[in-house]
Amino acid sequence: MFTHLHEDHTRGALAAFPTASGFAHAAEVAYWKEATSLPDVRRRPAxxxxxxxxxxxxxxxxxxxxxxxxxxxxxxGHTPGHTAILLRSRGERLLCVGDSFYDSLQLAHPAWRTPWDHDAERSVRSRRRLLAWAADENVPVHAYHLPFPGLGRVELWGDAFAWHPGL
Incomplete structure (x- = not known):
């Protein structure tokens, strides 16, 4: 499952799983196919x-x-079809948030954006919604760009959040 089609999320899958099936949000696929105004270097990996x-x-x-x-x-927000993945099994859950945030600083400052966010305002809304859900229901989170293994829990901290590595 691709959370989105940026190069750092696609290249390894192509090399490691050359015959696998894949999943991506329809808006994500449509965006990259239709984004002819983007430089080819940004569009080509998708x-x-x-x-x-x-x-x-x-x-x-x-x-x-x-x-x-x-x-x-x-x-x-990060991309038009950016998708988080919720794994549910035997009463347990894990929320894989892809690139919803890049650094634990974005939890302390959820309005901070990255230059890679295609729709900055929507990325902030999505980030706040996912973090609030994870904090409220104590759902463990996997965050792709946090230090390996990128697993932790989120806690509401005033009007922001705090990251607690580990499960």
Whole structure:
């Protein structure tokens, strides 16, 4: 499952799983196919992933159970179809947030954005919503860009959040 089609999230999958099926949000796939005004260097990795997976790339929507225990969650903003993944099994959950935040500083300052956020305002809304949910329900989180293994818990901290590494 691709949270989005930026190069750092697609290249390894292409090399490691050359015959696998893939999943990406329909808005994500459409955006990269139609973003002809972007420089080719920014667009090419996404188009390469779309082409390499071909008919093995299934376009999904938010709120789907795409495989048993694997659910898509709206995290749009970083990219138009940015998707978080909720894993549910045996009464436990794990929320994989992709690039919803890059650094624990973005929890202390959830309005801080990155230059890679395609829709800055929407990325902030998505980040706040996902962090509030994780904090409120004590859902463990996997954050792709935090120090390995990127697992932790989120706590409400005033009008912001705090990251607690580990489970």
């Amino acid at each position: 188009l390469d992933a779309i082409a390499a997976f071909g008919d093995r790339l299934r376009e999904v929507e938010y709120g789907e159970e795409i495989l048993p225990h694997v659910h898509t969650v709206d995290a749009a």
